[in-house]
Every structure is written in C-alpha cells, then in structure tokens.
Amino acid sequence: MSELLKVPTMAEFMAEGKQPEVLFWVGCAGSFDDRAKKITKAFVKLLNKAKVEFAVLGTEESCTGDPAKRAGNEFLFQMQAVTNIEVLNAYEVKKIVTACPHCFNTIKNEYPELGGNYEVMHHTQFLKSLLDDGRLTIEGGQFKGKRITFHDPCYLGRANNVYEAPRDLIRKLEAELVEMKNCKRTGLCCGAGGAQMFKDAEKGDKEVNVERTEQALEIQPEIIAAGCPFCNTMMTDGVKTKEKESDVAVMDIAELIANAQDL
Amino acid sequence: MEYLPNILFIILLGIGIGFFAKNVKKLIRNIKLGHDVDVSDNKSQRWKNMAMIALGQSKMVRRPIAGFLHIIVYLGFIIINIEVLEIIIDGIFGTHRIALSILPEAVYGFIISTFEVLAILVFVAVTIFWMRRNIIKLARFWKSEMTGWPKNDGNFILYFEMVLMMLFLVMNATDVHFQTLNTGNVISQYIAPWFGNLPEGTVHIIERTAWWLHITGIFIFLNYLYFSKHLHILLAFPNTFYGKLTPKGQFNNLEAVTKEVKMMMDPNIDPFAAPAEGTENAIPAKFGASDVQDLNWVQLLNAYTCTECGRCTSECPANQTGKKLSPRKIMMDTRDRLEEVGKNMDANKGVFKEDGKQLLDNYITREELWACTSCNACVEACPVSIDPLSIIMDMRRYLVMEQSAAPVELNNMMTNIENNGAPWPYNQMDRLNWKNE
Ligand code: SF4
Ligand code: SF4
DSSP states (O other), rough: OOOOOOOOBBBHHHHOOOOEEEEEEHHHHHHOHHHHHHHHHHHHHHHHHHTOEEOGGGGGGGOSHHHHHHHHHHHHHHHHEEEEEEHHHTTOOEEEEEEEEHHHHIIISSGGGGGGGOOEEHHHHHHHHHHTSSSSOOOTTTTOOOOEEOOTTTTTTTOOOOOOHHHHHHHTTTTTOOOOOGGGGOOOOSSOOGGGGGGGOOOSSSOOHHHHHHHHHTTSSSEEEEEEEEHHHHHHHHHHOOOOTOEEEEEEEEHHHHHHHHO | TTTHHHHHHHHHHHHHHHHHHHHHHHHHHHHTTBBBOOOOSSHHHHHHIIIIOOOOOGGGGHHHHHHHHHHHHHHHHHTTTTTHHHHHHHHHTTTTSHHHHOHHHHHHHHHHHHHHHHHHHHHHHHHHHHHHHTOOOOOSSSSSSSSSSSHHHHHHEEEEHHHHHHHHHHHHTOOOHHHHSSSTTTTHHHHHGGTTTOOHHHHHHHHHHHHHHHHHHHHHHHHHHSSGGGGGGHHHHHHHHHOOOOOOOOOOOOOOHHHHHHHHTTSSOOTTTTTOOOOOTTTTTTTSSSGGGBBBBBHHHHHOOOOOHHHHHHHHHHHHTTOOOHHHHHHHHHHHHHHHHHHHHTTTTTTOOOSSSSSHHTOHHHHHHHHHOOOOOOHHHOOOOOOHHHHHHHHHIIIIIIOOOOOHHHHHHHHHHHHSSSSSSOOOOGGGGGGGG
8 A cells, every 4th residue: 555544533533622524434344344445445545635534433333223124123223323323423423424325325314213413425425526626636547438337226326316426426537337228216236235235045046146247247348336335245246157357347436536546 | 667767877876886985985994904104294295296196197107108008098097087977967867968058069079079089099008008918928917926816807907998998989979969960979980880771779779788888887997996906096196195205215213112222222211110101002012014904004005006017026126036026916915915804804893803814924925025125126116106115124024023033144144233233243343444454
C-alpha cells in the first residue's frame, strides 16, 4: 500500500470534541470478508482523497440485524437494532454512508421505528454527491471504453429505488455501460439476500447466482460492476463456475473509481 | 299473463343480486378473520395509487401485449355494462329499448355502436388470451399450481365473455325494429343477414332468447366471481388502495417484540413485576403466522384479489432456477385455506371448529418458505399491488420465533450475531483490523 489509510473512529472524534461530516458504516462483510475488505479500503481511499471528514464506529459497530430479520428472527433483529441505535444516538450521528445495501436499507427504513433517525446514503450516492460538488474528480483512466454492466442489488434497487447513482458513476468513467436483459426494476437477485448467503439453497435446477452470471455473460462485458459485497461474492463465484475469471472481472463501483484514480 | 316476463325478470334480478350480496358478506367476514392493521395513513397517495394502478392499469402495460389486450377487455367490460342499465329497466317495466324514447336517435345510435365495436374488440382480445393459454402455452400458465380448477377457471371466464359478447351482437342483429333505424348497428348489421331468411316470429324469438341469455349470463357471471380469480375485477380497487406505501425493503416492525426487547434492555424495569393493568393482551399469543387467522386483513384481501396471472412467479429468482417456491402459489394457498376456514365456520354456526389443518405444512411447505431471497421481484411484478413476500416473512417468523425451526446454518448465523455481533464467527474486537492489513 502506498500510504496509510486514515480511518478515524467516532470515539477519537468525540475525544477531540468534534463531529465528523459523516459516519461510515462498514458492515460485517466489509469488516471481515477478505474480498469485501478491499471494497472498504477502496472507498476509504476515495474519502481520504476527497478530504471527507468521516469516522467509523470500529469495535463499537455491530451487525445491523438484517440477516436475522430476513430469517424471521425479529427478536434478535430488534436487540441488534436497539443496541446500535443507542451507540449511534450517543454519538449524535446525523448522516451515515455505507457500502452495503443491506445495512443501508435496514438503517434507513427499519431503524426509525425503533428510535434511530439518520440521513442514510449508499456509497454510490455519496460518491456521486462528491463528484457533483467537485470534491472528487475522475479523469478518464483505465476504464475508458470498457464494456461494463451493472448488477442491481435488490436492496438498493427494487427495495429503495436507487438505480441511477451507480450508473452515473460508471458513465463518468467514460466506460460503455451495457444493460443485462433483466435490470433495474426487473433485475434478477444474486441469490444472497434474505439470509440465503448463510445457508445452502433449496433444491432446484440451478443456483441463482449462476443464472444471473449467465445473464451478465450474455452481453459480453469486460467488467461486472457491483454495489454490494454480497452480490460481489455471488457474481465472483458465478464467473468462476462459468470459468470466465480470466475474461471478466467483478468489481465494486468504489473499486472502479479508486482504480481509475490509481489510488 | 301479460306481466309474467316482468315478474320473472324481477325474480331473476332478486336472486342474482341476493346471492351476490350473500357471498360478499361472506367474503368480508373471511377477510376480517385477519388481524387488524392500520392503513388509515396517507389517503391522498392511496387514492392516487388506486387511480393509477387499478383504474389506469399502469402496471398491466409493463407487459405491452397482455396489457393492451387487458385494457380492451377491461374498458369493454365497463362500458358495455352500461347497457345493462337499459336491460334492467326494460326487464322490470316491460319496455323495449327505453333509452330510445329518452335520447335522440343519433345519440342512442352512437352509444350502441360504441358498445358494438367494443364487443367485437373484446371478442378478439379474449380469443387471443385463450390462444396464449391453450395454444401458445405461455410458461406461467402451465406451472404446477395451475392445474385443475385454476386452469379451468382461467378458460371458463374467456368462454363466458365470448358468449356474452356474441349474445349482445345477436340480440341487436335480430332486433328488426333496431336494425331498421339503421343507426348504432355498425357491427350487428353484418350479422343480421344470417337471420334474413327466417320467419319474423322466429327472429323475434331469437332476439328474446339472446336478450334473456345475455342478462342471465351477466347475473351468473356476477355470482361466479366469488369462486374465481376474477374477483379481482372488484377487489383490485380496494387492494391497490390498501397496498404497501413504504419502501419495498422496509419490512414491518413487530410492536409486540419491541415492547419485550425494550423491557429486556431496560435495567430499571423489574422483569418479574406483575404486568400493569390493561397490558396483559399486549403480548400476542403467537409470533408470526402459521395459519390464515395470524395474517392481517390486507394480506387476506391480497389473497382474494390475486388474479393468478403468474407475473410474480415468472420474475421470482427462486422459481426461475427450479425451486419449489412460487409466490403465486403462496397467494393461492392462502385463499384456499381461507375458503376452507370460511366453509368450516358456515358449517359450525359461525365459529371455527379446529380441523387439524393449517396454512403451514398443509398448504405451504417450509421448503418453499426458505427458498425466498426476499428480493421483492414478486411485489414489483404484481399488477394489483399484492405483497406475497409479507406472507412468506410472517411464516418464517413463526418458524423461527415459535418453533425454533430455522435451517441449521441459519441458527449458526443467528448464534454468531448474538455472540459476536456478526453473522460469521469473528470477534467484534477485530472489526477494525482491515485498516492495518
Ligand atoms: S421476494 Fe421471494 S418470493 Fe418474491 S420473487 Fe423474490 S425470491 Fe421470489
Ligand atoms: S400475486 Fe400478483 S403477480 Fe402474482 S399471480 Fe397474483 S396477481 Fe399475479
């Protein structure tokens, strides 16, 4: 790594009597999963580059409870939620950004009824706002003219109607954005949502991620862009199943932008 | 004897409407078996949704061919039925084409010719619908849940509409008096010659027969609705009105759980204290749903509204990859079970007698429930704002919170969350390790 990442915690900000502009909610995948950690770091590099004063909760962060809720365990979900909300409210957090659509959805939509009210943004929305405000720039770079397709995460797209921010970012890379036959409103799930990530799929003809990867490969992209650590894993596995890993890369939008910047 | 037809007609009208009213009462009773849920918020948005989705068919046209044909049938159905008004008045008072004595001939002619054009368009549209089901065999009409009654139901209604439209045109074509006016018979004038060689008396009999069959058919159709997926022509309106307004990803909050969680986490509350006055009902008998009575009334209304079109199932990723889950089947099962519960109550003086069955396992299997990725594709696809996912979620809640019957891996995941604050077995203290890796 070229330079050390600056990743201050909320506790550090608090000790200095300051408030960060935004809290970066890393999420379980982003904290522990080897692949997702790369996305986390890419996003942090961009935040550092744009000189965003952000903070993470670090060891004070805990699972949002999303997989518990989707699995049907409302008790466990609410225990997690109430604990997290206590921490967030104690730090007087106003604005949260996260690279995980599941955290995004849960904190944005399901925490308010339990007393947690924040402005929540997906990292693609936040990056877009940085670009719009001129705090971050993308200069052409290595993705110019590359065929990139975007896989809509269900919990970002259908669940919250965010379809354009990630696409705008891909266009900013001067890449050729190609759409799969199922996209946006009708985008096909990667197969990981609803706690499926943590269990074997029910018996069927095929795994969902393979079906989705086939849809992506049909339009011959060089890169499959993702906006969710779980989608990323599922699509990467799909590409491996199809033995296409040497032709097609699966990358998060934050990684695309960080790479374009040679960060 | 002179008044016999009028009396017969009034009896027919009474029976037709009476039976319908009786079934509507049953329908409302069954829907009310569900829990109450507050849907009194956001009236203006709700009216808007109803106007756009039910009245304006905005989601139907997302599949352009089916959408276009459906709009023809839908408009035809509503507009042609204005004619029923005249038929009923004629029937009761023994008049003939009463509107002709009120409206100028040209206006009447214009109205009836509109009906005639629509009638032929509906006939064509319905024929194409029939071919899609039976000749082209669109995949979504040939899934495992679409056998027996659901399959026949879909076809019956198409035959019904074909016959009703034909009767309407024949009725006009054999109405010599109407034909001689030569206004309004834009389509029926081409059918009239078929009857040209018949004696006048016979033509009159055919006209009367078509008239009686037409109106009787409409009454039968009305009463058939209760047993059919075609109930949607009525229920689509309330159903889109009460449809979900919050973001699709927002799953409902279980208040009862919130109370318990707050209690568990508040050190100032003595968990052994006797509950305060009036709170003993606060904790529901059951978390989640194992039978239709555990669902809320909007979910039950959803079940009665389902048109069995299968748009949800054809978008479902689990279904597309060969898993047993079909959101359409979830809705059909819910309705079937609700009907069963209703019949049980009818047979037992209005009270439900335990029958050893329930929605879970007897209708919907666990395998189906666990195959859902909660992606909301079904909810997005449904043209009448049905939310199959909410039923799946409520049933999962029952499995997990009442029966502790989640798949082993999910139990592991939940134990991890409970112990380490992450679905994987990592230590919460290692959360920031990535920073220095
Ligand atoms: S939410 Fe569940 S039932 Fe509905 S389409 Fe997605 S996987 Fe299928
Ligand atoms: S739930 Fe909606 S989409 Fe699915 S079959 Fe019923 S009406 Fe069609």
